[in-house]
Amino acid sequence: MMLTIAFRNIFRQKRRTILTALAMIVGFTLSSIVIGLSDGAYSNVIEMFTGNRIGHIQVHRAGYQDKPSIYKTISDYESIGKTIQNENGVEAWTPRIYTGGLGSVDERSTAVQIIGIDVARENKATHFNKKVIEGNTLSETASHEVVIGEKLAKTLAATIGSKIVLFSQAADGSIANDEYTIVGIADSGDDITNRVACYLHIDDVQELFVLEGRVHEIVVIVSNINKVERISNTITEKLDNTSLEILPWYQVVKSFYDAMQKDKQGDAVARFIIVFIVAIGVLNTVLMSVMERTREYGVLKAVGTKPIQVFWLVIYEVVIISIGSIVIGAMLGVFFNYLLSVYGVSYAEGFTLAGVEFGKMYAEVNVACLLIPATTVFVSAVIVSLFPAIKAARIMPARAMRIH
Amino acid sequence: MNQTEKTDVIIAEGVTKIYDADGIPVNALNGVDLTIQAGEFTAIVGPSGSGKTTFLNIISGLDAPTEGKVSLAGKVISEMSGNELSDYRRDNIGFIFQAYNLIPVLTVEENVEYIMLLAGVPKAERHKRVIDILKVVGLEGVEDRLPTQLSGGQQQRVAIARAMVSEPTIILADEPTANLDSKTGTDLLEMMRRLNTDTGMTYVFSTHDPLVMERAKRLITLRDGLVESDETRE
Incomplete structure (x- = not known):
């Protein structure tokens, strides 16, 4: 009532x-x-x-996250990638190499970040091909091609077809020095990356820096970002390798x-x-x-x-x-x-x-x-x-x- | 019913009530001693401010005395908790108010059955008793109307039906005819008097109305919070 x-x-x-x-x-x-x-x-x-940049999970050599170095590499990345790919909830994985150097187009030079990517895997994982706003994306086989950031192109006054000389030190201590053709200009959506990035085929970078069979990073994309922690823990268990560090995205960009x-x-x-x-x-x-x-x-x-x-x-x-x-x-x-x-x-x-x-x-x-x-x-x-x-x-x- | 067999329904002993009116103490009752017996048809009369309504409120447990004790059907009501008082009022007292005080969102039938619902009376039994009592008070056919769809006299009949339907020990009526025309008031009083005779139910009125005074079997006059006279009629 x-x-x-x-x-x-x-x-x-x-x-x-x-x-x-x-x-x-x-x-x-x-x-x-x-x-x-x-x-x-x-x-x-x-x-x-x-999704477009750091991935949901990253695998590095232990200590790389705190203090990156050309020498802190993962050597058997293909087998690690296969283990990761078999994990339930993993959508894609892709290996990367990061080094620094000097980039020169004609008379202009500036500091650049050289990023070696597996083009096919990168396209699947982070849609790299969609970031190319001018020219073409990289070939899926090593062809001495480079895609550079939008603002880097302006800094170097580079256009499609320009030749860029990359100059650095290889992993064995030798001088790394070679010329590449600019085939595309990319907008990564990230201002800093746009100012410095030079994307090359991973095989070209391994050859230039004497890093055959080695990478610095494996980026993992999962289907549901809310399951990152569980998948990250499972990958850690399955790889069972203390020389590797497996980090979910929120630890990779912890301050952010x-x-x-x-x-x-x-x-x-x-x-x-x-x-x-x-x-x-x-x-x-x-x-x-x-x-x-x-x-x-x-x-x-x-x-x-x-x-x-x-x-x-x-x-x-x-x-x-x-x-x-x-x-x-x-x-x-x-x-x-x-x-x-x-x-x-x-x-x-x-x-x-x-x-x-x-x-x-x-x-x-x-x-x-x-x-x-x-x-x-x-x-x-x-x-x-x-x-x-x-x-x-x-x-x-x-x-x-x-x-x- | 023989007078000597009658039991005491209400015993008020030294009931005093002092109100606080903006810091000024106002003595509404000054040590009233009264006994009401079963089957009485009693009118408490007196001028405004004599303490009639206050006395009615205190003997029903609607208000607490400042001093003194009230027993209703053998139980001291000032010693009861809030819930015990609610149950006690529900089971033992029927109220009829000057302003009818029906629940505006409930129909006539729902208003009358409300107290039985609180008491847990089964639905079929409730319905039967509601129909019976509405017949007694002459309100057949208006079961589904809301109080606002009734005249003042009809609303007071509903209030009487509500007061009587659970067959309480006593019915307390505070100026029940004050808002009614004399014909309606007379009709209702005759009806209550008849019910008192037929059922032996005890009625206590607080009133100014000569119509009530004429029909009362006992007339208690209050003045300045004290019993001035107590007259029993045949």
């Missing part, structure tokens, strides 16, 4: 019900959009860092990851403010409702309704309004987040984070953008209703009926 009375009270006091519901719906929708945009932005950043987590805490503050505003709105309307109906509660108690039943009557009303508001808020949240996931929001000014350029923020429709607002709206509404509910339950019937 209390549930029936609560339900009918909601429709009896339509204006107050609408006010309470509006506070909850607006709070839910705003909270959902904040979460959707925030998660979407993080996913975008993570995708830029992982930590900064991102701190930024997320900032979002939690924004969320708390929204919930606080919702809670104040709900408290206000529920308290008004209880005050206006003091007489009714007095009558209910006078005819034998227990204090706990009056308490539940107030809570039921809030719970019913909350559930309705959550349903409407969820539909609005999904709708706006979907729109924002398709069209995005342009930043007033684009910015570069850890070398990656960002111009738009896209939302994400996920469980969190429904579950977190639903929980916070429901719990905060019930919590702030406790005070009016206790107040209603403790009403002295004679006084309640006398005052009003």
